[in-house]
Amino acid sequence: MESKVSEGGLNVTLTIRLLMHGKEVGSIIGKKGETVKKMREESGARINISEGNCPERIVTITGPTDAIFKAFAMIAYKFEEDIVNCMSNSPATSKPPVTLRLVVPASQCGSLIGKGGSKIKEIRESTGAQVQVAGDMLPNSTERAVTISGTPDAIIQCVKQICVVMLESPPKGATIPYRPKPASTPVIFAGGQAYTIQGQYAIPHPDLTKLHQLAMQQTPFPPLGQTNPAFPGEKLPLHSSEEAQNLMGQSSGLDASPPASTHELTIPNDLIGCIIGRQGTKINEIRQMSGAQIKIANATEGSSERQITITGTPANISLAQYLINARLTSEVTGMGAL
Template identity: 25%
Template sequence: MSDDNTNSRDKRSRSPSNEDRRGLKRKFDDRHEVRLIIRTRDAGAIIGIGGENIKRLRHEYKASITVTDSRTPERLVIMDGDEDNLVLIITDIGKALVEGNKSKTDKDDLELKFLIHNSQAGCVIGKAASKLKELRKDLEADIKVFPECCPRSSERLIRVIGKPELVAKAILHILVLLKPFPPRGPIDFYEPSNYDEYMVPDYGGYYDDEDDRKGKRNSFGGGGGRRDRGRSDRGGGRDRDFDRRGSGGGYGGFNNNRNRGRDRDRDDIYPPVPSNPGRITDLLSCLKTTQQVSIPAELAGVIIGKQGSNIRKIRMDTGAEVDLDDADGGKSDRIITIKGNPEQIANAQYLLQMSQEDSKYDYNKTKKELS
C-alpha cells in the first residue's frame, strides 16, 4: 500500500506543475504564424544558394520557415516562431529583398504583403478606417488592406511599405492585435496555384513582371484594371436579360461589327490550335471569351449581395470573372461582364439567374414596366 502511495507521489512530482503549465501555455501563445506573399523571382534571395540562407535563418532564429514552390508569379513564405524572432527574421528577409532589387529600384523602402482571414480585416480597418489611420501613424508605415480575397480563398492581403525594421514590427503588431479575434467562417488558405492575373488589382497580388503591370492593365483595348475593362467594353453587342446569344468576341469593344473585334484580338484570346484533334476538348476548356448581359438596375443589389458576398461567391464557385458596371444616376440598366471559358460563363450565368429567382423578384413584371 505504501509503495503505491510512493509511486503516486513520484508520478505527481514528475508531472508538470500548474506554474509549469502556465509557462508552456505562455510559450505557445507567444508563437505566431506569418504568411507572406512574395514574387517568385524574389524567392532566391530568401532561400540562398543551395538553401544556405534559409537554413541559417531556421537555425539562428529557432523558427519554422517554408518557401512554397510555384509555377505562377507568386510564392508563399510561411513562418512560425515567437514574436521577437519573427521580427528579426522578417527584417533579415526584408533587407535581402531590398538588396536583391537594387538593380530595379533605387528605393530603400521594403514592400511586403501578408495574409489574414477575411473576417479579421475589420479589426485592422476599424470604423470609417479609423483603426487603419491609427496604425499608419503609430507604426510609421504605409499600410493598405486590399478589398478582395485572394483567388479561391478566404484570405485577404495587407501591404506594408517602409524601412525593413518598421515593416517587420508592423506585421507582428497587427498579428498580435488579431490574436484575440480568431477567424470566423470557412477557412480556405490561399494557394499560388490558384493565381489569377486579372484579379491582381483587386486582391493585391503580383503580376508576372511587376515592372510591366501598367502595360498589362491596359493591354485590352485601354480598359485599365479588371473592373475598368468591364465598364469600357460596353457597346451594341450586349446580351439582354441573361439570354445566351453569342460570346461577345474580343476585348477591343462590343461594337456592331463583332467579327472585326474578334479578328483584332484573336492572338490574345485564342490559344494555338492543338495538332492532335483529340485535344479539342482541352482547347475549348482553355478558350477565354467575354460575355455581357444587361439587367434592370433594381436587380444590382441582389447580384452583388451583402457587402459583395454574392458576386464574390459566384466568382469563386465558377472561376469566371464577373463584374458589374458603376451605377450612373438615372440609368435604368446595369451591365454585367463575364469572362472565362464557355463552361465558366455558363455556370456564372446560371448562378446569376438563381440569385435573381431566390430573391423572389418579379422579373417578368419588371421587364414589362421598363419596356
C-alpha cells in the first residue's frame, strides 16, 4: 500500500459502519445489485450490507481513506438524487438535507465531541454539515449513532474530518457491535417496488399491489418469496366499479366476498404524520398495497394517541399492519427499537 498522505490523513485502511433503513438499502443496492456493484468498482472500497430481514441494516465500508471518501460521495449523491426524485412527485418546495447515520464505538465519541463540544462545533462550522451524536448507546451494543445532515459536499467534508478523529483516537477496550433486530416479514419497499431480502441482495418481488385483487377473488394469500401463477402479466378481472375504487383504497364499502374482519391499533399523536404522509400520500399507498380499508380517528382532547381501524381479509390486515410498522420503524430509527 502506498504511504502517500491524502486529505484524510495517512492513506491507511479504515472501516466505517453506516446504519440504514430498508428504503435506503434498496436504493444503494439498486436493481439486481447494479448500484452497489458500480459503487464498489468505482470507489475501490469494500461495501458489505448486513444480511437478514431487519428494518435496519448495517452497511460496512472498508478500504484506504481515499476509497472510503469516494464511496461516501457516491452514497450521498445517490441519496440526494432520491430526494430530488421524490420532490418531483410532491408539492414540497424546500429540499430536505441528505442524512447519513454512522455507527461509532462509544469510546471514540468523546474525541469526536471534544472538550465542551469544541471538536464537534469545529466540524459543524468548517463543513456546514449538521452533526449529532446520540446520547444513548444503540441497543445491546457499545456503539452510538452519529447523524450527519447537509448537502452531499458538506457530508463528504464532514466524513473526512470524522475519519481523521477516528484514526487519531482508536477505540478503547472491546467494542460490542450493534446488530439490528430482525423484522417479522423479510420485505422492504423502495420506490413503490417490493423486495424480498436474500443474502446481501434485495430481490424484486411480484407487485404486492395485486394482493388484494387476489384476496377479492378468494385466492389464498401467496407465501412471500414465491411467485403466484396469477401474478406477472395476467390481469385479473374486476367485477365492479366499487372494486376498482377499493383497489385505490378510496371506497367506504368492502366487497361482500371474502369475509372481512376488523383490527384496531393505537398510534402516538406525534407519529401519526408519518403514517398519513403529505396530503395523505402514505396512507393511500398503504391502502393501495394492502387492499385494506384504513380509517384514522380524529384526535380526541386530552389523548396522546390516535386510533386506527383496519378492515379487510386477514391477508389485507396483516399486510397493512406490516406497512404501518415499517413506516413507524423508519421514522423512529435512532430512537431505539419499537
